[in-house]
Amino acid sequence: MGAIGAEELMNLEKLQGMSSGKEEKILVLVRLRPLSEKEIARTEVADWECINPTTILYRNSLQERSGLPTAYSFDRVFRGDCTTREVYEEGTKDIAVSVLGGINSTIFAYGQTSSGKTYTMNGITEYAVADIYDHIQRHEERAFVLKFSAMEIYNEVVRDLLSMDNTPLRLLDDPETIESSAREFLGKGNSTTLAASVNFVDLAGSERASQALSVGQRLKEGCHINRSLLTLGTVIRKLSKGRHGHVNYRDSKLTRILQPALGGNARTAIICTLSPARSHVEQSRNTLLFASCAKEVSTNAQVNVVMSDKALVKQLQKEVARLESELRTPGPVCDHAALLRKKDMQIEKLEKEVRELKKKLDLAHSQIEDLTRDAESNKISQKLSGACLDIGGFRRNGTSDVPLSDNSDNHYSSDVRCIDESNQDRTYESFDVSSSVDEETRQTLAEPGNNHNVEQEILPALPIQVIRSSNGYSYDVLEQNIQDVQKTIDSPSTSMTTSGSLKLTRSQSCRANLMTCSPDFDMAEQSENTPPTVLEKNFVGRPEGGVFVRKQWKFPPVIYGANSAKLTRNDSQCSDCSSYLDDMKSQNCTNGDDDIPTLGSFVAGLREMAKLQYENLAGNQVQETGRRDDVAMDPKHDWPLKFEKLQKLIIEQWEACNVSLVHRTYFILLVKDDFTDSIYMDVEHRRLSFLKDTFSRGNSAVQDGRSLTLASSKKALRRERMMLSRFMHKRYTQDERNRIYEEWGISLNSKKRRLQLVHLLWSDTENMDHVTKSASIVAKLIGFSEHGQALKEMFGLSFTPPRMSRRSFGWKNSMSSLL
């Protein structure tokens, strides 16, 4: 930026205290704007208040009871009546003018649309540029070169705003481009140049990171804004936890350009702008969450010095002299040969260990294969739906086995029957074990018509230690063996492991998206730490990583395509579900339109999942009761609040996973804040978390033999919207249609108003009013009308735990461990 003499540079470095780089936290400022005229006209209330220069407080008494924080502290907070000049002078000036001392600096504004980012950045830029020119004028003894560039990142394309040429710019990582221009300026003499840049960044509205926009160009814009802002959130979140591991700056143009400013060689200030209005509270909280993470990020700014050849030679001569003097002074003698011998011995020892472990691993793998072959030759039939199989009174608990508590009101001391598939008449073999099976299951097992796939359906549900191979090894011993070996060999960074109980450790990647999308950050973190559910275990799209990856477990349908009526496969697997369907048909409750998933398939899927989840919870409860006596908290007492949070989270997950609008509608209309519905909320949330995680890792889920990716689900959702649009004329009169178009801000002259409407449906996941209205329109379009509790009961949705031998393991307590 300016050419100065070497001595002057030393003085400057001393002054700045920056000669060897100094770690400092990003400066985080929060600016609250006043209520706008529009907001005042809407009689909006200002809920946020700056109670002192560093603390901002949320004053809504309702929210205070939500358990979310009400006070947030930052380096500086500015009230609505503060001027931009004050924000500049008291907050960012110091950082902006560091550029004059050769230190890179960046100031950017983050916040939702119309919170005041542009308003603030315009002022900050103006004041900073004025200060820079003022400094230049007061230091005539120096020569300055100022370079200015302005660029826009739109749809992940970078454009030079000062050029008529509209060609997208390529981002280059080569740092010499900067040096050469600096040398060209200096050219001669014993001088040293300070070269630095200052960036002023006005970001897009942060809410767009979590919102799906409309169709076409707007949708594309939304996706890209999404990418840039989501990546920014991810990067900030990663950096806030320290600089460990890879930081994905290259995932978006924005983070690539801002890379030096985020945890690199720069001083950085972030101004988070907020609207005080109550209606924006969620977005404001998201912004403050981002700000809280940002204040943990450190940068390491250094004075950027470009030396002339002469100055460089002088500097190098000094360095040579220093090293020579060090060589002349004898230091402690280092026995390199001994050190090498020691290292060689260590390497040899480790190699031996690895060889032995590999042998063990091979042996364990071949034993597992033998067992799998044995198991495949014995086909076991069982009705899975609603049934739970406990054999020998044991249930798996991690790597040890815990006896079931003795609730034997429904026990049978009988054989577990295995169907020999090779025998067409399905004769039965008996395991020589005492088993406890509930009556319903037992009857179902005895039905000759049952034909379940052992590997897909039965093995995952069986307590492993009852299956024994001919060579006498038990599964769990072998599995434990494999685990031990695998653990020793695997690097600690491996994120996917398979434990003895087929547990799946989730990767951390899904958390990242929650950074900017989810207001319920803590809750999402919590849910990631809860044990995996049966549903997760059954998920076939999971990455390989364990010894059971070959199994094809089923995954209940969650996303319907336009032809999703075909997804009623569960109906045929669940006898009582098909009777619901029949009931519905007889009561004229189905819509009769082929393309629309029936309420029956939805309810059947939900009930099936709830049962599986219940079994899982009951199983966990068995383990819990063995360890803890203190799970006495009644989870019902704050259920309404938890319901709200969970509902919000689920709505966001639907959007993120492109879940069918019909599915969302059924769910919203049928699953209410009644505590007995909590099981449905829970399974839905868990399943979507897993699906979202799978998608975010670029993996696909398998559903009905079809591979489902984020892209294919998006396509299906588009088809579904098209399909829904076709029902507008059928379900609504012209007057009704016009009223709806007007209400949704769609011009009556627009030729594509039907399509516009269906693309607006469910597009605003933040706004419950929007969600409710969307659900009611979709319900009408598919011919479904809600009859409240009566309808729920009619379709058997009110959950009652299935009759099982372990039914007395408190449902209530299970829920409390979940929530």
Ligand SMILES: Nc1ncnc2c1ncn2[C@@H]1O[C@H](COP(=O)(O)OP(=O)(O)OP(=O)(O)O)[C@@H](O)[C@H]1O
């Ligand atoms: N601190 C403030 N004092 C007074 N008016 C403000 C303040 N901040 C913003 N405004 C006004 O609020 C409106 C929205 O501000 P602005 O355009 O800066 O928002 P934004 O966050 O940049 O929005 P977008 O993301 O859509 O670009 C403008 O009319 C602006 O004049």
